[in-house]
Amino acid sequence: MRFVSALFLLISILLYRYYNHSYFTNNDMSCKSFSPIIVVGGGLAGLCATIEAATLDPSVKVILVDKEANIGGNSAKATSGINAMTEVGDSLDAFEKDTLESGSGLSNIDLVHKLVYESEESLAWLKLQDPTLDLGLVSQCGGHTHPRTHRCPPIDGRPVPVGFRTITALKNRTAQLSNVEIWTNTRVTHIKPEEKRVQVVKEGEPLDLSVSAIVLTSGGFAGQTHELQQPEGIKTLLSEYAPQLVNTATTNGPWANGDGVRLGVEAGAATKDMDQIQVHPTGFVDPNNPNSGSKFLAPEALRAYGAVMLNAEGHRFGDELARRDVLTKSIFDANSRGKGRLPPDYASAYLVMTEPMIEHFGKATADFYAKKGLFVQCEGLEELAKYLQVDQAQLKDEFARYDMHVVERKNDTSVNMVPDSFNKTVFPYPITYDGTYWVAIITPCVHYTMGGLAIDIEASVLSSKTHEHVPGLFAAGEVTSGVHGHNRLAGNSLLECVVYGRTAGRSAVLYATDN
Numbered sequence: 001m002r003f004v005s006a007l008f009l010l011i012s013i014l015l016y017r018y019y020n021h022s023y024f025t026n027n028d029m030s031c032k033s034f035s036p037i038i039v040v041g042g043g044l045a046g047l048c049a050t051i052e053a054a055t056l057d058p059s060v061k062v063i064l065v066d067k068e069a070n071i072g073g074n075s076a077k078a079t080s081g082i083n084a085m086t087e088v089g090d091s092l093d094a095f096e097k098d099t100l101e102s103g104s105g106l107s108n109i110d111l112v113h114k115l116v117y118e119s120e121e122s123l124a125w126l127k128l129q130d131p132t133l134d135l136g137l138v139s140q141c142g143g144h145t146h147p148r149t150h151r152c153p154p155i156d157g158r159p160v161p162v163g164f165r166t167i168t169a170l171k172n173r174t175a176q177l178s179n180v181e182i183w184t185n186t187r188v189t190h191i192k193p194e195e196k197r198v199q200v201v202k203e204g205e206p207l208d209l210s211v212s213a214i215v216l217t218s219g220g221f222a223g224q225t226h227e228l229q230q231p232e233g234i235k236t237l238l239s240e241y242a243p244q245l246v247n248t249a250t251t252n253g254p255w256a257n258g259d260g261v262r263l264g265v266e267a268g269a270a271t272k273d274m275d276q277i278q279v280h281p282t283g284f285v286d287p288n289n290p291n292s293g294s295k296f297l298a299p300e301a302l303r304a305y306g307a308v309m310l311n312a313e314g315h316r317f318g319d320e321l322a323r324r325d326v327l328t329k330s331i332f333d334a335n336s337r338g339k340g341r342l343p344p345d346y347a348s349a350y351l352v353m354t355e356p357m358i359e360h361f362g363k364a365t366a367d368f369y370a371k372k373g374l375f376v377q378c379e380g381l382e383e384l385a386k387y388l389q390v391d392q393a394q395l396k397d398e399f400a401r402y403d404m405h406v407v408e409r410k411n412d413t414s415v416n417m418v419p420d421s422f423n424k425t426v427f428p429y430p431i432t433y434d435g436t437y438w439v440a441i442i443t444p445c446v447h448y449t450m451g452g453l454a455i456d457i458e459a460s461v462l463s464s465k466t467h468e469h470v471p472g473l474f475a476a477g478e479v480t481s482g483v484h485g486h487n488r489l490a491g492n493s494l495l496e497c498v499v500y501g502r503t504a505g506r507s508a509v510l511y512a513t514d515n
Helices: 002-026 044-056 073-077 092-103 109-117 119-129 162-175 237-241 259-266 300-304 324-334 355-361 363-371 380-388 392-411 413-417 492-514
Strands: 037-040 062-065 137-139 149-151 180-183 186-192 197-202 205-210 213-216 277-284 308-310 349-354 376-379 436-449 460-462 469-475
Touching: 037 044, 037 186, 037 492, 044 062, 044 073, 044 162, 044 213, 044 492, 073 162, 092 109, 109 119, 109 492, 119 162, 119 492, 149 300, 162 492, 186 259, 213 259, 213 492, 237 436, 259 469, 277 300, 277 324, 300 349, 300 355, 324 436, 349 355, 355 363, 355 436, 363 436, 376 380, 380 392, 380 436, 469 492
Parallel strands: 037 062, 037 213, 062 180, 213 469
Antiparallel strands: 137 149, 186 197, 197 205, 277 436, 308 349, 349 436, 376 436, 460 469
């Protein structure tokens, strides 16, 4: 049944493309001359917008600009995966409910509905751009009631990061499109949607461009966690909207500085939920550089495959598969600063896995982290207790209490929903083990900005004054708001980029052809 559904979806996409192309050709649209559509930001949302616009109407030129030397942005760093409702037992209603509950009442219901109901089509669309793109590994991440987060399996024993692989696939697809130009080392300084003009500095040369539509896909502002990192002493957006997080470590690259939000606001756009900043519970602490302001993300899939988290005394302190905001609070509440091997300057905890958990997560990826010193290996419970500097008997008892739930679930799957003392209901693998343990130190890090420019379901940016559309201005991805509300679920960011990136590209073409 799944095969038939997927085949039908593929045929639908191909027919959609054929008839749209036929419409433009038969109505002589290919003979018309348009100013280019400009897409600002070369991450996943920008690439999706570019491809969708360029393939929907080949007569329209699309210019994708990025201020960095290479495109990809934070999307290329993504590790958890992309969500889609594909597993037996899951449902669109359950997916939508999980997302809305995570948003804690701040999410736009219409935006979430579109995100969820276009998830399976989005996964098929990605594979259509590159049939070799394998997103076959599916895990259940925090806040999800079912497995639905897709990532790439290793190839020949080597890890395949889902973000980098997906970006590579779409970069290659973009290179095939003759009506697309990519300008790197290009900074957009001003946008004037109503005048259909954009000012840029391309490799040091200022240009004033006439455009037919503008799509902002330049990401969020979680890459600058100090107070003053903007030119001329301008305060960072994070220090303005979440001053309590100033000087917190981040998983973002420095390019995530909110440029697109500032451009949109200058053009009259409304913003929403700017104070909603996601602090991811698990950033790796490098023992050789524990106070680095930039951290590798410890993927949520580690916990999806059974990793447990311990405080300095060797006790669990929360549900490892709770929502990110909930687990982050638990780490802060555990108050393990400066105890055992944990750093004194910020909240942290131990993340512990067994060899079987590592094998299921992906040994090749775990080896990559280990080579960077982010995981250490301990042989057996005794060595683990020594490394953690806790009593072995106490640690054994802690693990036994956890494993009771694993054994119960194996004997009777109906007890899977019986929570432990932390309300955890999913226990992937036992933690008591005779072989090798893998141990990391993790800390909460600024990870994602849920707030940004206000959009509708057609990815049109809304005006701060009229709440109507800002003519000719569209946006997608982390530069926008409304989907995630208070907290983002793992896998929903890449999905948002595909769903709303494609929507923004389509809407920009329709606006260009109508005007």
